[in-house]
Amino acid sequence: MNFEDINSILSTNVPMTDITIGNVLIAVLILIIGYLIVALVVRYIRHAMNKANMAHLLVEFVSRVAKILLLLVILLVAVSALGIDVGAGLVSISVVFGFVIGFAFQDMLGNLAAGFMIALTKPFKVGDFVDAAGNSGSIQHVGISNTTMLTYDNKKVIIPNSKVWGDAITNYTAMKxxxxxxxxxxxxxxxxxxxxxxxxxxxxxxxxxxxxxxxxxxxxxxxxxxxxxxxxxxxxxxxxxxxxxxxxxxxxxxxxxxxxxxxxxxxxxxxxxxx
Missing domain, CATH: 3.30.70.100 (Alpha-Beta Plaits)
Known part of the structure; x- marks a missing residue:
């Protein structure tokens, strides 16, 4: 198989579309390389924030948001490589996409926002004994979307951050x-x-x-x-x-x-x- 044969194959359209096989391969390559670049960037962000002694919850929140946004950019570049004009309908697509995502993931987004506020205000830390969302126990883990608590009788309770932030929090061990x-x-x-x-x-x-x-x-x-x-x-x-x-x-x-x-x-x- 010579160069002309390869060029002919790459110039062949995918059935029922105007997209060539070459464009598909380029788009796939963009996705693979882009994903690797995003992983490196997110790892750098985590390292920089941890080095600055920022709250673990804040590091998780910023890292995830950055990863999602960068992956969306890579996806748009890959779609553009297919020969599809993403500029003309980008605004309308973004509105529809935002509405669908917001409706489908409203609980998740609420938990993320609550997690950000917990990281910002720091009402408790790992090891504190608190009353939160109708539960009492020692804080074991503060995640970006939920908080893990261990009760006095050794029960593990996982609470969505929206419920933790949306109710009164009593911290029994915050003061000396x-x-x-x-x-x-x-x-x-x-x-x-x-x-x-x-x-x-x-x-x-x-x-x-x-x-x-x-x-x-x-x-x-x-x-x-x-x-x-x-x-x-x-x-x-x-x-x-x-x-x-x-x-x-x-x-x-x-x-x-x-x-x-x-x-x-x-x-x-x-x-x-x-x-």
Whole structure:
């Protein structure tokens, strides 16, 4: 097979079209080389952003958007290589394409946009314990479209970012210190001053309770069955649960030793006999 034969084959039109086989081969070559170039560019973008210590979620978002846009450009160049005029109908095609994509992938786009906002505002990071989208747990992974959470009972929960961003987010570990809020009820016949002193001595004597802000013990309310005291010491966030459980146990034991009752709700039922 000589050059003229090859040229003849490449100049042959694809059946029922004006597109030559040569144009098809060029378009395929453009797609292959273009894809490789896009991969290199995206890899460079990732490397540059990671080197600049940008948020992982932001790196993922920018990389994906750049990849999609560059692949669209390569696709248009390949279509143009087929001899198809992409300029004349590009605007109308873009409008229709944008409408179809927006409608079909509105949830995905919403998750991407929410992921971008999470990366920008940083309401939490990996390892934080949060309430988000009706779930409580430790953040394991923050992705471009979803967030992975591990609950306290070791369940893995994957939440779309649109739900995370669209609801209130409570971050329990964002601050270095937290206040423990205990409510302790005593009987109406018990000595309030004595009970408050016992509780105050316990929290002030605890090695992990902070002195600043100062702990507080106060009478909160007169309940149906008890006088309710509030006990509010401050601790390091990392010590929160251990100290809370420890204080609850110590206060109960100290009240028992002092003869102070911790009442439970009671209801008096009066029966009347009709004559």
């Amino acid at each position: 210190t937290r206040m423990i809020d205990l409510t302790v009820g005593i009987g109406y016949d018990d000595d309030i001053g004595k009970a408050m002193k016992i509780a105050s001595d316990i929290i002030n004597g605890h090695e992990k309770v902070l002195s600043d802000p100062a702990p507080m013990v106060a009478t909160n309310e007169l309940g149906d069955s008890s006088v309710n005291l509030i006990v509010r010491p401050w601790v390091k966030t990392s010590d929160y649960w251990a100290v809370k459980r420890g204080l609850t146990k110590r206060i109960k034991e100290a009240f028992d030793e002092a003869g102070i009752n911790i009442p439970y709700p009671q209801t008096d039922v009066h029966l009347f006999k009709q004559e």
